[in-house]
Amino acid sequence: MSDSPTDKNRREFLSTSVRYLLLTAVAAESWDYLVAGTPEAAPSYHAVKHWWAMAIDIEECIGCGNCVRACKTENNVPLDPWFFRTWVERYHVKNGEHPDVDSPNGGYDGFPEIYPADDGAKSFFVPKLCNHCAHSPCVQVCPVGATFESPDGVVLVDTSYCLGCRYCVQACPYGCRFINPKTMTVDKCSLCYHRITKGLTTACCETCPTGARMLGDLKNPKDPIHAFLRDHKIQVLKPQMATGSKAYYNGLDGSVR
């Protein structure tokens, strides 16, 4: 019945609700703009236009340790032989045996020869660093949001917000995090974020003599990393962990963990 009071109320109720709903939506949307204010002062660098990754060519790595030394200098990493943002491992694999792996001082002082030249083993260097995962386990466990994947694909730490609870140190499947003894907050490779946002390459890539490490911007179609990824057989570390790792290795042996 069209003229019953309930009917009229319902129609009124519905139209008022719709009006208020729309108003709230508009208000919420404009509130976001009001709160956001002016964009940050980063004139020429637009984070959303980049998606950083690292390509590593094991067949080119000569184990000189330049990257380890450069990283410690650039990022003020303590010199003790157990704090590293990047380090190099030496693998020595004899047929049917477990690999012998060593990393004296992370490769900081190079690799003194310890193996005979003709023992039939295969031997190679594996540089390691934060894999800058797109789905980082370390980010997921942080209770306060002090570590995060930036809009340009770099896993960063907010040292002023970190509690030092060490959850992320445990969560990283690649062992890339440590507690900095000076700040007592977590420390890790930042992909030299202060360099790459200024158009420079990372300290490790800058000093790598052979191009075994290549910083790449996957959102830049002209970046040589695309050719590298296409022309080589690429693998990431621990693909079964589904971390979305962005450290792409060429020549990665099955013995590498």
Place this chain on the structure above:
Amino acid sequence: MSEEGKGPFRNTQHLLRMAGIFAVGILMFVVARAVLVPEGFGKYGHYRAPAIDDNAAKPLSFAGRAACAECHADVVEARAASKHARIGCEACHGALSKHAADPTKAKATKPVAATLCPVCHELNVARPKTIKQVNSAEHSGGEGCDSCHAPHAPEL
């Protein structure tokens, strides 16, 4: 005046009291949130957006090879045809951003070839064959590498 029978509500007092408590609670929440949640938190995700700028603001130690080329064009030219051309200057010279900013204040030192070259060229079974390797002691006969090789263009 009786509280009952007026309008759809009864015991308005209780309701008002409840509303008051709710209003105070919400106010406390809003104030606490404004005080405790840092600026920019949640703008891009569950983190402080200004932390991105904090990370980008750290100082540099390595200037990059493009910076060296501005003043040392002669060295760049000397290296151009060499197999060392692709190696960054600071791979051998170390971090020199202070020197690049002001060469009179922060002097660069010359690396010592005898200890520098073996870092990359010493024989090692784990090294790929793409890098030429020597047994320094045998190869150089105790001399510094730069008495025969020019560091910037070492081919003989």
